[in-house]
Amino acid sequence: MMKFFHKLGSPPYFYGFAGRLAPWLGIICLILLVIGLYDGLVVAPTDYQQGESYRIIYIHVPAAWMSLFIYMVMAVCAVLTMIWRVKIAEVIATASAPLGASFTFLALVTGSLWGKPMWGTWWVWDGRLTSELILLFLYLGIIALYNAVEDKRTAARSTAVLTLVGVVNIPIIHYSVIWWNTLHQGPTVTKLGAPSIDPRMLIPLLLMAMAFQFYYFAVVLMQARAEILERERNTAWVQQLPEVNGP
């Protein structure tokens, strides 16, 4: 088992492994997505309070979960980068940042689309919304720093430090924003109401969450492959690849 992980740390092995794995993950994602969307948009019952517009949660909630999950993946990669200088961890963290930012953005946009008919306004300075917005800023800061540093490996280590600083800060930011809200004005916005959710609504939600996970894994592996090719373009093994070398 350990041997497998050691092998996975080497770029040529990882490149081939990811290339074989990514299509399968993509296919699983597609199947889950089709079933989940059908189940969520057609089969699941209408909400007695919110009508049909609640169905946006099948995009919104998985996107919000992914926005945090991807940051955690990046944090783990940052630890691997700082302590063991694992090249693959650098590559995966780099490839994850734009994906995390997109999921965060998606969560914000869908939340705002849902908020317009429900709350009567596009944006509320609600605790969760605000902390999600700040998470987006953190992602954008990480991407900006990575792009600003010329040497890729230095850039990866710099962003690793920033990611870890962010990990310490995310809970603090989250709770401070929630307390800020309650300190000021009290809950003016009623959230999704009772926590008990009908299983017929829950199952498509979980299916969609899994679909988003597989989407992320498939895309991050493909992005990581591209990043590896770019970084290692001067090495012998890349030169010998059939897709680089030509037929």
Add this chain to the structure above:
Amino acid sequence: MNGQRSLSRAFLALLRRDLVLAVRQRSEIGNPLLFFLIVTAMFPLGVGSKPQLLQAMAPGVIWVAALLAALLSLDAIFRSDFEDGSLEQILLSAHPVSVLILAKVLAHWLITGLPLLLVSPLIGVLLNLPQGATATLLLTLALGTPILSLVGAIGVALTVGLRKGGIILSLLVLPLYVPVLIFGSSAVQTAAAGIPVTGQLSLLGALLLLALSLSPVATASALRISLS
């Protein structure tokens, strides 16, 4: 041997050097302060001078202005040392880098944070802040501005080698300042309403301790990366 003593001597020497450098170049002390004053003076001009409006806005305005003033002066922590090479000497020294960094951050706070603290009651008067809240304003700034310097140092350490570091620095650091802004301004607001603020003050104190213990380590490793 007497490692302990020589470490504290190195700490004090570095602190003194930075303070002397700042005193010789007074604009470094004066400019952030001037910026702080001007920014806060812009708000009444922009939103109107109704006393009640100003009073409601004062804590937030003062805190945001303090945030921006700190941000503007952050680059000075490491920039000149990076350019003349003394930063590399600090990294090469036999003493723990994080302690030396703490000396530099302390000097930065004494140069930029402390003067801010001293003029803030004046700005409170200009913005119609109730008398009772002035003490809380001072207390929150005393607890909060060191956090700004400490957290900002990490950002500066990451961007010091970059040509266009300034704008990226603000992208990195401002989201991390959110908790300080929230607790600082809400404490002042609560105090203005005559309600005790021990909760916010303890939270700010906790944040300060956390920043004090973790940020020098993060700054040290960021500097090593930037200078490698």
